[in-house]
Amino acid sequence: MPKSKVKRRHGSMRGVIGAGFLSLALCAVQSRAQEAPGSPPADPDALEAGTLPVPPLPPGANLPAVDPVIPDSEFNAAIPPLDANDDAELDRPLESITDFERRLAADQAGVAPTEGQAAPLGDPALADGDATEEVGDAPVRDAELTAPLPSIDQFEVAPVQFAEDASDEQKDAEVAYRTQIDGLDLADKETDAGLKSQFNSLSALKSGDGKAANVAMVSARLNEDSELVRNVLASEGWFDPVVRARIDRSAVADGPPLTAVIAVTPGKRYALAGIVVQADPTDPPGLIADNLALKVGEPIVAPRIQGAEAQVALALPQNGYPFAEVGQRDILLDRDTGGGVYTLPVTVGPKARYGGFETEGNLAFDARHVAVLARFDRGELYDSREIDDLRKALVATGLFSTISVEPRRTGQPAGDGTEYVTVHVNQNAGPPRTIAGSAGYAAGQGFTLEGTWTHRNMFPPEGALIAHGIAGTQEQGAGVTFRRSNAGRRDRTFEVVAEALHSNYDAYSAYTGRLAARISRDSTPIWQKRWTYAYGVQLLGTAEKDYDFTRAARNRRTFYIGGLTGQLGYDRTDDLLDPTRGFRLTALVEPEGSLGDGFNPYVRARIDASGYYPVGDSLVLAGRVRFGTIQGASRFDIAPSRRFYSGGGGSVRGFGYQKLGPLDPNGDPIGGRSLNEAAAEVRYRFGNFGVVGFVDAGQSYAATMPRFTDLRYGVGIGGRFYTNFGPLRVDVATPIDRRPGEARFNLYVSIGQAF
Template sequence: MQQRVSDRFAFLRRSTARFDACAGVVAAALALTALPAWAQDAASAPAETTLEAGKLPVPAAPPEANLPAVDPVISDDAFNKAIPSLDVDDDPELGRPLESIEAFERAMAAKQAGAKPSEGQAPPAGNPALADGTATEQIGDAPVTDAELSKPLPPLDQFQVEPVQFAEAEEDDSAAAVVYRVEVNGLDKADAETETDLRDLFDALSALGDGKGKAANAAMVTARLTEDEVLLERILASEGWFGARVRTRLSRGGTNENDREDEDGGEPATQGASARAAAPGLTAVLDVTPGKRYALGTITIQAAPTMPAGLVEKNFALKVGEPIVAQRVQGAEAQIAVALPQEGYPFAEVGERDVLLDRETGQGDYTLPVTIGPRARFGDIATTGDLAFDAKHVGVLTRFKRGELYDSRKVDDLRQAMVATGLFSSVAIEPQRTGEKVEGQPPGDDAEYVTMMVTQDAGPPRTIAGTAGYGTGQGFRAEASWTHRNMFRPEGALIARGVLGTQEQGAGVTFRRSNAGQRDRTFELTAEALRSDYDAYNAYTGRLATRIYRDSTPIWQKKITYAVGAEVLATGEEVYDFAVGDRRRRTFFIGALSGQLGLDTSDDLLNPTKGFRLTTLIQPEGSLQGGFTPYLRARIDASGYYPVSDDFVLAARVRFGTIQGAARDDIAPSRRFYAGGGGSVRGYGFQMLGPLDPNGDPIGGRSVNEAAAEVRYRFGNFGVVGFVDVGQAYESTMPKLSDLRYGVGIGGRFYTNFGPMRLDIATPINRRPGEARVSVYVSIGQAF
């Protein structure tokens, strides 16, 4: 290779010699063009200037110029001798034409091979290695037989450029994966000094833990290890170890693959080994040195005096000497922010804490600024925004009066009451200062009235709802309703309702005024028509009823409920006439009053787990045709719930009912007492317990007693229930304990955010002829 390069340089020297000779002529020509015009033209030259053959002209200075004498750098003879001769006779080489590179390389090849190549022989003599020492041809090595190089270039207008296609590397879906385990050392000491299980907290938040022991490469493990290093330091600092130190390393096969801590204890550094793919079996190690745990040294609360005195200190839970735990510090500050608005200070603000740590003593001096603000009492109510109702009706929902000491809990209660109306997308209630002082206050109490500004954002007032259920003997039943909750403001709703079932069909319309002149009081007026087709009776009923009540809802469960009302109904029903031995249709006109009182201490309306419920219903009513025949219907229901554990609940219920003052045949069948079915004694058909006619159909009675017990077990969103029901209806006016019928079964529950879905399967004990072996009940909510 070196020799071949020297030969090329020899060729260049020969060509350069000719170029140098020409360069002298070119240089002289350039020098000549640089002379002034008079110097280029001998005829126009001054007298002092001469042009001699072979010499450069030397311009003479103007006569008026006063120039110093300067010796020439080189004499004219020396300069003329330095210029090479351009005469071909003197240098025949200048007259020879330059050979082509092809001919030059052929000559060189012949020189190297020791033989003279023949005319037309392809250089370099069939041996590419003679050109540059490699078998790969370069441009200069290309033989004339290369068709592509010898082909003439196409015209520019016909030249087409094709984009270069680069081969793309195929993606490797089976990326080299590594497995790893996590080792945390030194955290036991911190765990022993705190109530918080720090390891469990770390495991719950760990990036290494989220990876479940697998990563694409060691670099990914290292990144997770770095993230967990910061996490551990934060966890320890939150428990008072502000000087905790965490060292991390990545090991393999029991040896240190990537020690990310300098030997002199410097800052962790990511080494190159961590970026290389590693074999399976890595260990991510976090060595924890908790250090000293800091405790509260002094506590200083910067706040103005309150009334009563010491409100801030009374509601501040931190004590001198206890560890500085972030959760406790934040909780103590939050307690102040909550307690002061509950005690008449709606504008109180908790400032930014300052904790000064002393490394020598291991204590932190805690300082907290608190702005108390003015003491306030409730004033007027104002409202703004997209209104569902005016400020006057907002006042109906409040549990406070003007002049009462401000209490944020009552403000929250008002907000919940407004949300419970179902008329808002959002509601905001804020106190606004008025500067109006409250007169007649004790000395030192400079309380002022605050206006409660209610910002309303009315939501869609219309609702479509539906329920569905199935029970053996009762069949399928579906109910749908359309409600405009604010058609008659404020809170005047119009409800259209329809019922469709295998044994019941009907429709009705209801006007309902919620919070009618008083919070939680509802006025209702209903008109409906209903067809019922049961084994006990077949009835066509028209009903007009009104009532005022206070009842629980899924949003607002109340401890005490009541209802008073009146109704008038006309019903045509088939009854069994023992005198004629067959059924016949009779028409009943009934007027009734009703009163109901309830006590509810349970913890949930649809899925109670503790507490009890007690409801009493009294209905004085009478038949209106052929005179007035009064009688009294009364019923008592009670249920209780006892949680054995978080998963097991024992539940039980009882019912007693009686009708006094009328013979059974003078009472419409639809107003009598029955037993059996999903809400009564499961395992029997709907209303199938009690007196029967000769055809085996129920005819109802004037008294009833029922009882039930359930064992409820819940696991996650599912549950299993075992139950026993007992009951009977009687012709007598008072219930008895004779001829009781029992049903047992098992049920499944699926718990949702609106209550449990219920599926019960029951069978009767000592089943009699005609009774079903198995009964199925599907509904929403627990059986009781």
């Protein structure tokens, strides 16, 4: 740059600096005057003359000498002096725009314009001789602005062209990609597999199935998965991973044009360097530490920590601390050592024992019956598992739409540093009435329709009235049942049944009235019990047709039967309606006496056993056996409906109902005094459907003990549709070594497995 230009710039800048310095000096003086309230105002003349007094320096101040940036002489010389004429000029009003324009034109043309003269140089302010600026004063170059708008009919309007359907183009615009994860291979193969499994199950790229609408969508999924990788690694103890993501556009042979790449450097894996539990003492002392399954030195794995805390939250209420709360954990990480100090606050609360019961809400029954359902007594140590058990028992009654059970503090001491808690039950009774129905079909038995109407709490607590009816091809009837569940004791049921039936089978035809009472402990879908029992009494009056060999004809006879019944069961299966493992045993004994042609006492007995063995997740092998005997009376003295028969859907499939056993001269069954049966099934399930292959065998005999001779076999295949109330069953079977009069195929439709 030429030196002269540098100097000129320096000179002009100096003027600016000087003016700015002056302004700053004036501001500083004014601010000092404002900051010193009570001091006299500055003298204007002194201010103008530059003789403003300088405040004294503080004692001991030693300020260095500073040369002025601009000497006073040079600064004063640059400022023009002001005289009286200048003061008069400053006091004059500003000139008008017209005068200013004329003066400016005179300066440019060298001649002063006169009044009314055209504006020189096309100046718009003087074009019309008016000092006021208007649109018409614009120069010629802006004439378009003042021109009138053309009429509407002069506009040329082109029709709008609508775009054609671009669905095919968008479809063609889809991009394909593949996903590549680098650096996620760890030395620990189990952890490595777990990380990859978590990523694959949650990945946006994976869920996209290698297709996206455009590259931007691939990029968005890539960013989302990058954050997912960080979260997955953090859940396993890698808190400082380096994750880089990119889209690789280099095409792979026989592959998609894009590759979404996530490069991972896991970094250091953090481990527990210390475990601190902040809690009051417990009884026993190691209750929290023994259940907090964490060890110093193991990796900081989120699922393990959450599981350990959940175990503590369970263990404390199970051991007498109903009000214990696990607080928010804190983990202090040390990046230098790779360790983390884990701190867990726990509020233990008081140790408690059971006190009484209280209930509120829309009640189905009172607190006294709640106590019947509980498996604990007053004074026992609190255990949350028993509270859960009580809640399930309340749900199993079927009387509530909602139910809750919770402990409440009483503040009453119970000794040994404990206090009583009240078990509070909040009830909301549901609709007590239900209507249910079922239908089935079996070869030799025909169609069967059954319906029930139930009021589950007509006689509180849990006193149900049940009306039931059956309308079938070969059986019709109706009856009424009173049932009280949890009768004075948990899981005990008392019921009285009165019914009338008409049966018309090939084996017999009967009109029967029955009155029975029974006390039982049975399994339910919610409460499957290991031990079950039933005992009771029954009275029957029945008029039945039976073949009389002495008369060579069927005659109707009347029997009056009274007897006792006792049943004992043992169940080790995993499901009541659809077992897949375990076994069951059931024994039934019924001492009876028949009044027909005299009094004839006898005993009916039967034993059933079944077992289930799983082979993999979808295949189950199942088998059953049954033995029965009647001791103490001849067959003729036993009512036909009380004899043993084989054949049918619940017995030996492939044969008609009651078709196996002794026959009369007409080929109709007459029943026997013993039986034996066996069955084997292979059950394969896929989703909500299943296929079953089976072989059944059995026979009934005139003798009192089964002879295991002349066994008949049936084979078949079945289909299953699994529902939440049990499987629907359809079986088709055929007899082996079929005899004259036996059907080639037999069909059975019902609810539940065959056994």
